[in-house]
Amino acid sequence: MSATKASRIGEETRIDKVNAELVTLTYGTIVAQLCQDYDNDYQEVNKQLEKMGYNIGMRLIEDFLAKSGVGRCANFRETADMIAKVGFKIFLNVAPTVTNWASDNNQFSLIFEDNPLADFVELPDDGRAQDELWFSNILCGVLRGALEMVNFASPFPVQMQIEAHFVSDVLRGDDTTEMRVSLVRYIEDEMPPEEE
Amino acid sequence: MCAHPNPTDRAGGLIYQREFQAGLRKLSTNDYLVLAGTFHGVHAITRSITPKLPLAPSTSPVASSPGTTAPATSGYSYPNPGVPATGLEFLETDKFHLTCFQTLTGTKFLLFTDPLTGNVDTIMNKIYELYADYVMKNPFYQLEMPVRCEAFDRHLGAWLRGRT
Numbered sequence: 055m056s057a058t059k060a061s062r063i064g065e066e067t068r069i070d071k072v073n074a075e076l077v078t079l080t081y082g083t084i085v086a087q088l089c090q091d092y093d094n095d096y097q098e099v100n101k102q103l104e105k106m107g108y109n110i111g112m113r114l115i116e117d118f119l120a121k122s123g124v125g126r127c128a129n130f131r132e133t134a135d136m137i138a139k140v141g142f143k144i145f146l147n148v149a150p151t152v153t154n155w156a157s158d159n160n161q162f163s164l165i166f167e168d169n170p171l172a173d174f175v176e177l178p179d180d181g182r183a184q185d186e187l188w189f190s191n192i193l194c195g196v197l198r199g200a201l202e203m204v205n206f207a208s209p210f211p212v213q214m215q216i217e218a219h220f221v222s223d224v225l226r227g228d229d230t231t232e233m234r235v236s237l238v239r240y241i242e243d244e245m246p247p248e249e250e
Numbered sequence: 251m252c253a254h255p256n257p258t259d260r261a262g263g264l265i266y267q268r269e270f271q272a273g274l275r276k277l278s279t280n281d282y283l284v285l286a287g288t289f290h291g292v293h294a295i296t297r298s299i300t301p302k303l304p305l306a307p308s309t310s311p312v313a314s315s316p317g318t319t320a321p322a323t324s325g326y327s328y329p330n331p332g333v334p335a336t337g338l339e340f341l342e343t344d345k346f347h348l349t350c351f352q353t354l355t356g357t358k359f360l361l362f363t364d365p366l367t368g369n370v371d372t373i374m375n376k377i378y379e380l381y382a383d384y385v386m387k388n389p390f391y392q393l394e395m396p397v398r399c400e401a402f403d404r405h406l407g408a409w410l411r412g413r414t
Contacts, residue, residue, distance in 0.1 A: 112393060116382040119354050120375070126334070126354060203355040 096186035107195020194218035262290025293337035300335035302326035
């Protein structure tokens, strides 16, 4: 194949930015490598993935705010919709369903119909991964990191501390992939300590 | 146009400073730090002195109660309770304008411009986008540390040159 023909094919099949499957593969490789590095201690792998996500979330939030131009959320319900319909849509092109609100409005579930990170994935058949590994646990960390950075509407700006974890995953043979997100508390972000 | 976008971090520390007009007389590094720190304090004060309205259905025709610096008491609230008070956003003198943009994450961008410079909001949004791209997405940039990202400088410079 001549070089020009090759570059033409490359040009025609070129897609915006980067191939999504490359992202899926990269993520899968990271998880697999972590499993190896931690001798299949899946609890630890979950923890590491969450931590990586946390660091991503703290950075990604600026991109989200700068490019979406969305304003403050007035309450946690609005935050939930913003996460599901704007955040996940922009970055993963999926829109999980927000549901199962706790009666105090501080807890909800995200149900993922579709999870690009988990395409092509089959969990290892060692009798434990199916029960212990949350393959997409990085997403929990991303939410925690992003929300911790962002100010929430209230008389005084406060930040949100949340906790997120998966409760089911189709990879494990469950019917749905569900993430539970809970508001832990608001962190006051007022003026620096009293000065003289 | 002269402009110094200065992202300051949450605690009021200056993490980036730059002039875009060649030949402007510079302040000393220390002066910039003091300026950023002082602005941070003033910003917080302006937010806390936002006048509050009495909560009870008011029979008085007075539009706003006297400004109070006391912490929020249950009897008073901001005019529009859903929207939190912001601090100083714009300062005008005969010779320059100072615009402050605070992101929802608490980072402040200060832009000093010639009074004739228009579209400051557009400039600000673009600076924020470039910051999100070339600073926050640089995996080797440590959060809340001084910004030393060559790509950020380059893209910011190129974009602003393209506008003039």
